[in-house]
Amino acid sequence: EAEVAQSPRYKITEKSQAVAFWCDPISGHATLYWYRQILGQGPELLVQFQDESVVDDSQLPKDRFSAERLKGVDSTLKIQPAELGDSAMYLCASSRREAGELFFGEGSRLTVL
Amino acid sequence: AQTVTQSQPEMSVQEAETVTLSCTYDTSENNYYLFWYKQPPSRQMILVIRQEAYKQQNATENRFSVNFQKAAKSFSLKISDSQLGDTAMYFCAAQTTKNYQLIWGAGTKLIIKP
Numbered sequence: 220e221a222e223v224a225q226s227p228r229y230k231i232t233e234k235s236q237a238v239a240f241w242c243d244p245i246s247g248h249a250t251l252y253w254y255r256q257i258l259g260q261g262p263e264l265l266v267q268f269q270d271e272s273v274v275d276d277s278q279l280p281k282d283r284f285s286a287e288r289l290k291g292v293d294s295t296l297k298i299q300p301a302e303l304g305d306s307a308m309y310l311c312a313s314s315r316r317e318a319g320e321l322f323f324g325e326g327s328r329l330t331v332l
Numbered sequence: 333a334q335t336v337t338q339s340q341p342e343m344s345v346q347e348a349e350t351v352t353l354s355c356t357y358d359t360s361e362n363n364y365y366l367f368w369y370k371q372p373p374s375r376q377m378i379l380v381i382r383q384e385a386y387k388q389q390n391a392t393e394n395r396f397s398v399n400f401q402k403a404a405k406s407f408s409l410k411i412s413d414s415q416l417g418d419t420a421m422y423f424c425a426a427q428t429t430k431n432y433q434l435i436w437g438a439g440t441k442l443i444i445k446p
Binding site for chain 2: 223250259260261262263264267274275310312317318320321323324325326
């Protein structure tokens with residue numbers, strides 16, 4: 220069964236360092252989402268792609284966060300410099316189309332020391 | 333602004349019992365979708381059930397069913413014959429057809445006790 224792949228599963232870094240997360244959506248899924256989830260809370264959308272185009276990045280802290288999906292397939296989310304408050308789970312999800320079911324990866328847990 | 337509210341931070345029931353998780357939402361749109369997602373401990377989020385707002389019939393998936401009250405903007409999830417594997421965080425989410433953005437509730441932690 221096809222799954223959304225994410226790496227790394229766990230990342231520990233010191234504040235002010237750069238961090239990158241990678242996501243490979245299910246083949247054929249045009250829509251890709253990056254979410255941030257604080258423990259015990261619901262996911263917070265950071266950025267949504269439709270193919271290679273950004274549909275919504277209104278909640279992305281653009282001074283330190285960047286996201287790309289250059290060929291409309293896999294995607295990278297970068298944080299530079301990382302801050303203590305960035306410690307969270309970063310979830311990637313994909314769907315065939317904008318109104319479809321979201322399929323989630325296992326997430327990347329970031330700890331900033 | 334669109335909002336989704338889950339008023340029960342945590343619930344626990346005995347195995348085999350029936351449990352209902354509450355969700356209310358607020359949207360001015362006429363066309364939208366409602367979802368319940370399940371996030372087991374240390375595992376990825378998966379879709380439990382989906383309801384289109386234009387459908388009056390409540391969605392059902394095996395032991396999972398919803399009570400969709402459109403006028404009251406309520407979308408509760410009923411789990412029948414609960415199993416240990418149902419232990420998870422459950423998130424309610426709403427998606428309008430205007431921008432297809434998902435609005436998430438804060439989640440309900442459900443614990444099934446043996």
